Amino acid sequence: MQTAQQLFSGMVQTLYHSHFLNNLSICSVQAIVISTEVAHNLGLSQLNATMFNAAVRIAECLGLHKIKDHPSSLTQTRDQWEERVEREVGRRVWCQMIIQDHFAIPFTDTYSISPLQYSTGRPLNADEQNLSELPTNIPTISTYVRVLVELAALMPDLVDGLGPMNKRKSRREQYEHILQVDQKMRAVVKGIPSFLLRPDKAKESKIPWLSIVRRSLAITAAEKIIMIHRPFLFRSFHDPNYGHSRRTCIAAAMTILREHETIAKEEDLSIWTHTAFAITAAVILCFEVNATVEDPSDGKIEMYREAVLSARERLALRNHDLLAQRGVALIDAILIAEEAHFGTKQRKRGGHIDFNRIFANYSTLSRVILNPDDEMAFGKFPGNSPDEFRSVDTNEMQFAWNQDEIDFDIWFNGIFTDLQPSPLG
Template sequence: MDARSQRRRLACAECTRKKIKCDKVIPCRNCSRRGRPCYRLPQQTTSERAIQDCLQELQATLRVVRQSQTATPVLEDGTISVPSSPEQQSLLPEPVPSRSDRPEMHSAGVNEDTEVEDAATILEFLAWGRRKVPAYGSPHRSLGDVTLDDELDLDETSHLRLTNDSPLDLLQLLLPKPKCLQEIVRYHCDCLLWYHASFHAIVFQSELGDFVNKYGCNVQNANVDLQWVALLFAVLTGSMTCAPPTVALSWGFHEQERSAIARRWFKAALVCLHRADYTSNHSIYSVECIATMTMSAHMLGHSNSHSVMLATAVRIAQSLGLHLLGSSAHDHPNSLVRKEIGRRVWTELCIQDWFSIPFSESYLIHLLDFNTGTPINCKEDDMVPLPDEVPTSVTYYRVLYQVARLMPWLQDDMAKLNTLYTKYEHVLRYDAQMRTLVSKVVPLFLKNAPLHPSWPCYVPWARHCLIISLAHKIIMVYRKFLWPSFTNLAFSFTLKTCIAASKTILRECKQVAEEEGPILWIYHAFAVAASIILCLDLLFQPPLDAEHHGHRELVEDTIAILSRSNSSMIAKRGLTILRLLSRAEEGQSLPGSSQHELAIR
């Protein structure tokens, strides 16, 4: 049997050493009777092995590049001009100037395989706990999610462990007191809903009022829809995962309980969906629940399983007709709120589907297969359409939706082309198209206009998110040419652009870390992606490069920020990757350091 498919060892280290039966509870009965310390031996995770393998491949590539003596670029850089306007420079990063002291780069055998399967992409996916789709029939298989639960010394047979067959009484124990419950929900509506807009705040809070006042917070009441309870747990999980420690403490949750209860609430949402047979009994609540869970799924280490949940949500949404809602201009006043809820959650599903294209090189929702319009920019108390310059809870993701719409077009167009030249030419055009789009659709209050006292509290956070997200989308556009850009002069524009985008992300994340806003999953995920690019650039450029110190400083700052997170699996995995890359770069820059020494460090 493949060692990777074995279950986690539960027997303690002492019983394993003595080869005696262990009751698998820490501390176990044997160690307690003998007065010996009881603990489990740490096991190397699959992601750690994958990171080491990727670094070995990276070192082999570096050796090939350094041994090359002649340049063989595929095409001349600069043959295609990419226009930019002053308006575009405020949000999207521009390429950094060429380095005069960078040695001549050489082609390292660019082909269709290395174009896709590159170190930068693989390492970023490992930070998410995911892998690029392997070839069918390969020995690799999905190993499932690696979550924070895997680090707990809990007996897997514990009667408190949540499973799909857990009684509803156990779910009831997870709910906080009504006052605390409403405070946590209110935080999500006021401080997080702007990010995903997957439900209607006033409608949900009204339903919560009925749950508290009419049904006594009893999840077993016959009038309580378990799929709505799943949405409630998703909302609670989002708040507890993303709220800064001071806010969680104001609810009475210290760091240890906060981390544990967030994981339990996430699992409780899944249990509720299962108990409600949501794949057969289709409801808007299950779609809202799954869309809302996105902001906590990645942080808690459920990226793999959640991608399947999102695909399920798309099918449920289609069965409910959410893809055929048309424009709000034709809505009857009595159905306006209901249809807008449908448009909002459908739009969020589109955003998640299209921005996940790099993982599978495919997507579920085709632009020609739905007519649902963009949600209107409005306040939820009156639903009256407002100009784009008025900040509302849907403004941010309306902008993101417009950018996301470019991704399936890019994917389809790239699939039709046959040479690297024409593909790269197309990527450059999409870069220009994205910059033009951003200059037109981003309202002034999300740029650099002075903050107005009447604006919602989330406007500064939305600004940070938009800068970080747009910079990452630029990297996404160039992703297939990022790895060759480290060694091939033909793609030097890609390298300059991605380095500029990475520095933008890291500087913005550093600023976010100094504030008391929500801790969103993209801060960790995109910071890791940006740091990986800078680390790879450090490995390929000479140690005395003028930008060497600045890049290393940004990476070190990111490592320091990620190390302060106790509840993010992306941060934990990212730390492992960045520390290994930093160690490799330091070993390379030491005089007399050999590749063998670097490999065994």
């Protein structure tokens, strides 16, 4: 069986050989959308993002953004049936494009698909045999993505409500807007079918994929709460005015890592979002540990620290997942910087986060991952712990960043776009 890397490379080569930018086809769009499932794990996020935006334009040229609603009556003739199938395929592809486009907003502060410029509706919650619409309380193959697209639909308003990029609204107005989007998010969650929110043994015994879908949704929904509060996330660790964001993001991070641990223990299907969001959650908990003055009678900090270390070990076991290995390097970099600042005995916290040292540590550790000729390449790096990297040269990179004005998004996104490997290996 070919590896994911070989299949991805084969897809890219096939697209180029078929001149997909000129010979427009829905198959090209489908291939690019599906490839997102592995692109990030392979360290090919930039290539995937570029191809995805090409796919958006192809989809618009094909009219996927303005598919008319299905006829109210069920189809009778073969032509009518084929038309119904084509409409539903188009809806599903467009739905996936909305999800991928809008969930990528925090990494670029922009989006390619405007909510005002498409009319294609959501996929049907339908029986696969005859595409007859079913009540929302009955699980179908489209249930999960129908929920995801409702969450994704909140994101354009989130970024637009902060004001133009060159003239942001006041901090107070921005935060009020974020709290409003937070409430909208919670309203959407309340409308999610109950079998996706709570275990339902009867349904899960009949539908094998229902359990992993429920856990994946919990991880994704928690990460979306973090996404909403992200503009004030770093500030919330040292400004009590944004304490709601801090508490919300900590709770969401713990939810992500709890579900991630269960998936790993059950050896269930793992998708790229599990890895990506577990990294985000671990980083947030690292910052919480750093920013909190420890109370010996309060066991929360130790609980958070253990959750981070457990997540680090789970990620380390994903030997051929480049995203996971970068996450390991980032967690190690933060832990090393924390110990260098506080020492092994002094455990008092005060909100100091040395981004310069973290970035330098990460730069050194990540080179180990991205250099295939290094003796600690894939398969060897995961066995190491942060203790084995205390001797890294953290002075090799110097940055003139003002610690008080550091932008969390720029820093975090910079970490995962740094040192990109060759697109096709």
